[in-house]
Amino acid sequence: MIERVRAIDRTAVVTVLGLLALAALLRLPALATRGTWDSDQGHDMLVLRAFARDGIVPLLGPPTSIGDVHHGAWYYYLLPPGALLTGGESPLAVVTVIALSGIAAVGVTWWLARAIGGPLAGAVAGVAMAVSAAAIDESTFIWNPNLIALSSSVALAGAWRAWSTRRPGWWLVAAVGAAITMQCHVLGVAMLPVVGGLLLADARRGGADRRVILGCLMVIGVSLVPLLVNELTTGFSEVRAALDYVTDGRDEAGAGLPVRIAITGLRVVSWPLTGLITSGFLAGVVATSVVVGIVAWRWRAAGPERTAVRWLGLALVWSTLFLAVAAPSLATVVVGLPNDHYHAFADPMVFTLVGVGSAALARSVPGRAVATAGLVVLLAWNIGHLPPAVHPDGGFPAARTAAERVDRVLTTAGVPRDAVVAIRSLPDVKSTESMAYPLVLLGRAVAAETPRGLSPGSTDPAAVEPARPPALVLLCDDLFATLIGAPCGGQAEDAAVSGPGVGPLLDRFEGAPGRWVSVYAAP
Numbered sequence: 001m002i003e004r005v006r007a008i009d010r011t012a013v014v015t016v017l018g019l020l021a022l023a024a025l026l027r028l029p030a031l032a033t034r035g036t037w038d039s040d041q042g043h044d045m046l047v048l049r050a051f052a053r054d055g056i057v058p059l060l061g062p063p064t065s066i067g068d069v070h071h072g073a074w075y076y077y078l079l080p081p082g083a084l085l086t087g088g089e090s091p092l093a094v095v096t097v098i099a100l101s102g103i104a105a106v107g108v109t110w111w112l113a114r115a116i117g118g119p120l121a122g123a124v125a126g127v128a129m130a131v132s133a134a135a136i137d138e139s140t141f142i143w144n145p146n147l148i149a150l151s152s153s154v155a156l157a158g159a160w161r162a163w164s165t166r167r168p169g170w171w172l173v174a175a176v177g178a179a180i181t182m183q184c185h186v187l188g189v190a191m192l193p194v195v196g197g198l199l200l201a202d203a204r205r206g207g208a209d210r211r212v213i214l215g216c217l218m219v220i221g222v223s224l225v226p227l228l229v230n231e232l233t234t235g236f237s238e239v240r241a242a243l244d245y246v247t248d249g250r251d252e253a254g255a256g257l258p259v260r261i262a263i264t265g266l267r268v269v270s271w272p273l274t275g276l277i278t279s280g281f282l283a284g285v286v287a288t289s290v291v292v293g294i295v296a297w298r299w300r301a302a303g304p305e306r307t308a309v310r311w312l313g314l315a316l317v318w319s320t321l322f323l324a325v326a327a328p329s330l331a332t333v334v335v336g337l338p339n340d341h342y343h344a345f346a347d348p349m350v351f352t353l354v355g356v357g358s359a360a361l362a363r364s365v366p367g368r369a370v371a372t373a374g375l376v377v378l379l380a381w382n383i384g385h386l387p388p389a390v391h392p393d394g395g396f397p398a399a400r401t402a403a404e405r406v407d408r409v410l411t412t413a414g415v416p417r418d419a420v421v422a423i424r425s426l427p428d429v430k431s432t433e434s435m436a437y438p439l440v441l442l443g444r445a446v447a448a449e450t451p452r453g454l455s456p457g458s459t460d461p462a463a464v465e466p467a468r469p470p471a472l473v474l475l476c477d478d479l480f481a482t483l484i485g486a487p488c489g490g491q492a493e494d495a496a497v498s499g500p501g502v503g504p505l506l507d508r509f510e511g512a513p514g515r516w517v518s519v520y521a522a523p
Contacts, residue, residue, distance in 0.1 A: 034389060035142065115164060124359065158170045268343050
């Protein structure tokens with residue numbers, strides 16, 4: 001018996017190590033160039049640089065698209081292992097932390113699926129997540145939702161472990177995972193009923209007691225301390241921003257709720273398996289149908305598997321309904337922008353259900369052939385859609401090259417490094433921090449405009465001698481040409497700087513496809 005247990009443990013260790021190695025092999029190479037570099041990445045690096053170099057502790061996370069509301073600050077507290085070692089001057093160090101979290105998520109998801117459906121379920125779920133083009137993409141660029149795959153898998157695995165073993169201490173692990181998920185993205189609050197529902201069911205059957213529930217609430221409470229400090233020191237700025245957003249009479253026109261539910265459900269379920277629906281709509285429909293079929297088939301399975309399938313199936317239904325109401329923008333896909341990562345909390349649910357369904361199929365010879373064929377097709381699809389070694393926008397290396405060109409132009413024009421360079425964006429709803437961060441690294445003083453004022457790391461122009469007025473760097477993104485009202489590369493910029501206050505054009509170039517940079521001298 002002891003030898004058998006040792007053999008089982010050896011098999012599990014070999015399996016998980018193989019999965020982690022596969023995940024690492026598909027995520028770590030060319031990490032410096034694979035991820036996109038735009039405003040969000042520049043903002044995060046400016047905050048982390050101020051955190052690492054100047055000890056400025058952020059109390060809020062990155063800005064959301066909901067008015068002036070922010071995500072949680074714990075996102076920034078999880079990244080300093082990469083930022084502190086380099087003084088916040090290496091995006092590669094930070095994205096490496098994110099990549100490692102994506103690799104770890106594969107191991108946790110393997111553990112969750114194995115605990116529910118056995119070793120084969122764990123292996124299928126793990127290899128599907130390791131090879132998933134969407135999961136790889138989530139692991140290879142700087143963005144707050146990209147830590148959610150790990151935190152969500154920890155929340156789900158901790159909750160299932162607590163339920164299945166009747167060891168209530170695991171609920172605290174689940175609470176930590178849920179709290180981080182909510183901190184990394186405001187929509188991660190959808191995880192709270194998923195974990196909390198199973199916790200209350202466990203309490204009803206005599207498992208989790210009041211102390212455990214109180215402990216979980218304390219974990220959530222600790223995660224909100226930075227927000228509380230911010231609110232007490234800023235006159236409840238986040239509360240006021242949220243109320244302004246709710247009461248500003250925003251336009252609700254668009255797809256009706258049934259359509260939003262259908263599209264959102266398709267995106268939530270198919271994204272981790274086949275990627276963005278605009279890149280493979282039929283594949284997404286097939287993948288979603290398979291997952292729905294697995295839930296319907298195993299709904300009446302025997303033993304703990306039935307509870308797990310019902311729990312995860314209802315969690316996906318709840319997530320779809322919640323997102324269809326809370327994030328109506330999911331009914332529209334904006335090609336060229338990160339789209340589906342903010343519901344990455346559902347990814348481990350999908351992979352686990354695929355693993356459980358495959359293991360159940362494999363219990364018969366015909367089913368084994370079907371499961372094998374399905375897994376081969378899934379892996380082949382994802383291998384054929386892996387992110388390229390160099391992102392189309394060139395990643396941070398391209399942004400650094402563009403900033404170096406701007407710096408040379410300003411130096412040639414006689415603009416001192418301590419003279420504040422204004423950075424503006426077209427459209428003005430887009431931040432300028434993609435350029436601000438590399439210019440700051442080059443020692444330039446900048447006043448980088450964002451929709452919420454000056455960016456972190458900016459110098460207030462009012463504090464500089466008026467005898468040295470700022471030069472201007474104007475960024476223009478052709479992705480938003482309709483919103484701007486003119487194409488970039490000349491027309492949009494000329495219209496934006498017409499009139500007094502801006503000097504002659506010194507240089508204009510395309511820093512990345514569709515992203516134009518114009519440098520103007522002081523007037």
